[in-house]
Amino acid sequence: MDTILKSTFELKSVVPWGRTLNEYCAFFQLTEDDLKKNILSIGDGPASFNSEMHQNGNRVLSVDPIYGFSKAQLQHRIEETRKEVMTQVRQNAEKFIWHTIKNPDELERIRIKAMQEFIKDFDTGKAENRYLYHEMPIPIEYADNSFELGLSSHFLILYSKLGLDFHIQSITEMLRLCNEVRIFPLLNLNAEKSEVLDAIIDHFNKIYTVEIKEVDYEFQKNGNQFLSIKK
Numbered sequence: 001m002d003t004i005l006k007s008t009f010e011l012k013s014v015v016p017w018g019r020t021l022n023e024y025c026a027f028f029q030l031t032e033d034d035l036k037k038n039i040l041s042i043g044d045g046p047a048s049f050n051s052e053m054h055q056n057g058n059r060v061l062s063v064d065p066i067y068g069f070s071k072a073q074l075q076h077r078i079e080e081t082r083k084e085v086m087t088q089v090r091q092n093a094e095k096f097i098w099h100t101i102k103n104p105d106e107l108e109r110i111r112i113k114a115m116q117e118f119i120k121d122f123d124t125g126k127a128e129n130r131y132l133y134h135e136m137p138i139p140i141e142y143a144d145n146s147f148e149l150g151l152s153s154h155f156l157i158l159y160s161k162l163g164l165d166f167h168i169q170s171i172t173e174m175l176r177l178c179n180e181v182r183i184f185p186l187l188n189l190n191a192e193k194s195e196v197l198d199a200i201i202d203h204f205n206k207i208y209t210v211e212i213k214e215v216d217y218e219f220q221k222n223g224n225q226f227l228s229i230k231k
């Protein structure tokens with residue numbers, strides 16, 4: 001399976017950009033109890049969430065196809081795309097709310113610090129099976145209900161172009177493994193309501209408890225809601 005995944009997933013298609021534990025806590029409304037749960041986090045990329053949780057004695061399994069690449073390859077890709085991303089952020093500054101994060105320079109500092117933290121932890125975390133090289137929606141080799149909480153930050157729903165089937169299959173797989181799934185944000189990459197959101201809600205509403213929850217975190221304009229799906 002490894003070879004098939006590597007041949008289909010190219011690192012140059014990824015623009016690595018990682019968020020912190022503080023940000024995950026804010027936009028997923030994670031309580032002290034939530035942080036103690038066994039967590040599955042899909043599309044974690046170069047976020048420092050896993051590393052920071054681990055340092056606090058908490059357990060997260062992060063899943064992402066970029067974990068099939070080496071630390072040097074990931075570091076190189078982060079450096080390669082950093083300028084490009086920051087140019088885009090500056091050109092589209094009006095699409096963001098510069099409140100908690102004051103300006104693009106501060107954003108760059110926070111993101112680079114998070115990604116350096118991830119890079120520092122990557123080899124150890126991989127050896128400890130905290131970073132799993134895997135591409136959704138392929139089933140993950142864990143038994144049903146192995147996790148209490150499943151998270152997707154800035155991947156599912158946001159990448160609406162992957163199509164509704166991709167999202168339904170990926171969320172279905174997360175719900176096979178987790179009691180509850182939370183997805184943030186509910187926008188697409190143009191910061192508009194995601195095209196797949198209503199159909200996802202309709203689909204899972206028939207079987208599970210589905211709620212949209214508002215949070216205090218708002219960086220992308222109108223990006224202040226997450227979707228909770230509970231069994």
Ligand SMILES: C[S@@+](CC[C@H](N)C(=O)[O-])C[C@H]1O[C@@H](n2cnc3c(N)ncnc32)[C@H](O)[C@@H]1O
Pocket residue numbers: 014016017018019020042043044045046047063064065066134135136137152153154155
């Ligand atoms: C914008 S990044 C979000 C990173 C992190 N969750 C955060 O919020 O800081 C999106 C991530 O989704 C990952 N991704 C893309 N396709 C995927 C797939 N099929 N299965 C799992 N992850 C995928 C990418 O590799 C990338 O790391």
